[in-house]
Amino acid sequence: MSYTRSTLTSEHPLPRRSDSPDSPTRRHILQAGSLAGLAVLGVPFLSGRALAADKTLKILQWSHFVPSYDKWFDAFAKAWGDAHGVQVTVDHINIGDLVTATTSELSAGSGHDIIELGPEAAQFTPNVLDMADINQQAAKQFGSIFPIIERVSYNPVVKTWYAFCHGWTIDCGDYRKSLWDKAGMANGPDTWQQLLDVGEKIRKDQGVQVGIGMSQELDSNMVARSILWSWGASVQDAEDNVILGQGDNRTRAVEAVKYMVDLYHRTMTPAVFAWNAASNNQDLLAGKASYIVNSISAYRSAQAAKPDIAKDVFFTGPLAGPKGDRWANVHVLYNTIIPKFAKAREDLAKQFILHLAENYDQAMYQSKLYNSPSFFGTAVPGGDRGYAAVQGAKTLKNLNDAWFAHDPFKLDGEADGKLAPLVPAPEWTTNLGHPGYSNPAVGEVFNTFILPNMMAKAARGDLTPEQAVDEAAKQCAGIYEQWRGRGLIGGKKA
Numbered sequence: 001m002s003y004t005r006s007t008l009t010s011e012h013p014l015p016r017r018s019d020s021p022d023s024p025t026r027r028h029i030l031q032a033g034s035l036a037g038l039a040v041l042g043v044p045f046l047s048g049r050a051l052a053a054d055k056t057l058k059i060l061q062w063s064h065f066v067p068s069y070d071k072w073f074d075a076f077a078k079a080w081g082d083a084h085g086v087q088v089t090v091d092h093i094n095i096g097d098l099v100t101a102t103t104s105e106l107s108a109g110s111g112h113d114i115i116e117l118g119p120e121a122a123q124f125t126p127n128v129l130d131m132a133d134i135n136q137q138a139a140k141q142f143g144s145i146f147p148i149i150e151r152v153s154y155n156p157v158v159k160t161w162y163a164f165c166h167g168w169t170i171d172c173g174d175y176r177k178s179l180w181d182k183a184g185m186a187n188g189p190d191t192w193q194q195l196l197d198v199g200e201k202i203r204k205d206q207g208v209q210v211g212i213g214m215s216q217e218l219d220s221n222m223v224a225r226s227i228l229w230s231w232g233a234s235v236q237d238a239e240d241n242v243i244l245g246q247g248d249n250r251t252r253a254v255e256a257v258k259y260m261v262d263l264y265h266r267t268m269t270p271a272v273f274a275w276n277a278a279s280n281n282q283d284l285l286a287g288k289a290s291y292i293v294n295s296i297s298a299y300r301s302a303q304a305a306k307p308d309i310a311k312d313v314f315f316t317g318p319l320a321g322p323k324g325d326r327w328a329n330v331h332v333l334y335n336t337i338i339p340k341f342a343k344a345r346e347d348l349a350k351q352f353i354l355h356l357a358e359n360y361d362q363a364m365y366q367s368k369l370y371n372s373p374s375f376f377g378t379a380v381p382g383g384d385r386g387y388a389a390v391q392g393a394k395t396l397k398n399l400n401d402a403w404f405a406h407d408p409f410k411l412d413g414e415a416d417g418k419l420a421p422l423v424p425a426p427e428w429t430t431n432l433g434h435p436g437y438s439n440p441a442v443g444e445v446f447n448t449f450i451l452p453n454m455m456a457k458a459a460r461g462d463l464t465p466e467q468a469v470d471e472a473a474k475q476c477a478g479i480y481e482q483w484r485g486r487g488l489i490g491g492k493k494a
Helices: 048-053 067-084 095-108 119-127 132-142 147-153 177-182 192-206 218-230 247-267 270-274 279-285 297-305 340-358 360-366 396-405 440-447 450-460 465-485
Strands: 005-008 026-030 056-062 087-093 114-117 164-170 172-176 209-211 289-294 313-316 328-337
Touching: 056 067, 056 095, 056 340, 067 087, 067 340, 067 360, 087 095, 095 114, 095 119, 114 119, 114 340, 119 147, 119 328, 119 440, 132 164, 132 340, 147 164, 147 328, 164 340, 164 360, 172 177, 177 192, 177 289, 192 209, 192 247, 192 289, 209 247, 209 279, 218 247, 218 289, 218 328, 218 450, 247 450, 247 465, 270 450, 279 289, 279 297, 289 297, 297 313, 340 360, 360 396, 440 465, 450 465
Parallel strands: 005 026, 056 087, 056 114, 209 289
Antiparallel strands: 026 087, 114 328, 164 328, 172 289, 172 313
């Protein structure tokens, strides 16, 4: 996989990236300055001899959906490199290419020292360095971790912290207030049934459809799981057993798929079967969607490109299912791994990762609140932080709540408090693999799009809902059995 390379100096300002999640890859080489004192943050001190032997650190991460974050991160990494006499290289690639790129590097035994993945990180457990020390140090330094993070970074079967997750993103509902107000529901839907009934009314009366994808892309993958969970169904149980096609769980899963069939026929068009990761964003900005499930990145894009649309976009938490269940995925993760081939730079990599966690107030702000912290108890550092000081904000939780109550990025004339419904997100956010841990099998089911394919086949009429669920359950069972044979997940053998 090739990268576009540019060298960052004072004469070469940071290039801007397209707002599209599918924009081209680019590389920034961050040249280091003089050696300064090491901010070790509790990780064993890296000797001068080790630094002299290898003064480089190579980072691979996905191109952020809020471009200002990448611009900030590259400068942040450069400043850290300057302070430590290290040449830091940051590569940004499309999020959909990360697994392929990581697999290639691990197979070759060379590449980046830090790789930022999502839930797929679990599948690389045998090929990465243990991150127990850095997770323990972070808990000691920053306080307790957001509980879901353990489930996406720790493998309880082999008792290994395979990753360090510095942050995550809220998966929420984005709706056009004017459309829902005209339909008699100014605050948007609160249940999946309301989305179906009122969404159908909006489509008939106002010509604007609901935007829920059923294709092989990130958002379709996420919403398929939220709907299953909202009907009280899941792919696996807490012990890594596939239960999608079994007993009452199968019954609930079939009902969830039947709902998606109805939602498609009553509120959507065939375009949702061919969507990519940017499609629901684009439809929202073009005025073609009354409701989508996404992060706040679509809204941030609208603020820049379509301010009138942005002012009309409001938010909900996850919608309630038939019995009141409401769950949302961690939309994306910032799950960093260190490959075993990067052992010589392990200390250096962990120092940088903890430095990022310590300064996560800036990550939150520079991502325009897209990034939520894994450690809400982290103290807000003193001094000029690059944003207006928030009175009384001593921790990242204080900052988070204050910024969501009064968005520092709202447009002139835009309603205040639009993000306030997302403050309780930690209470209704869960992980892929719910109610258990994320694991390598969960990652493979995710990457092969089994669940959105299940929904699509039923909605198109290729299979009945019962057949679609049974086919998906069989596919999942095969994947789980393979990973169980490798000793990386629990559960009962077939």
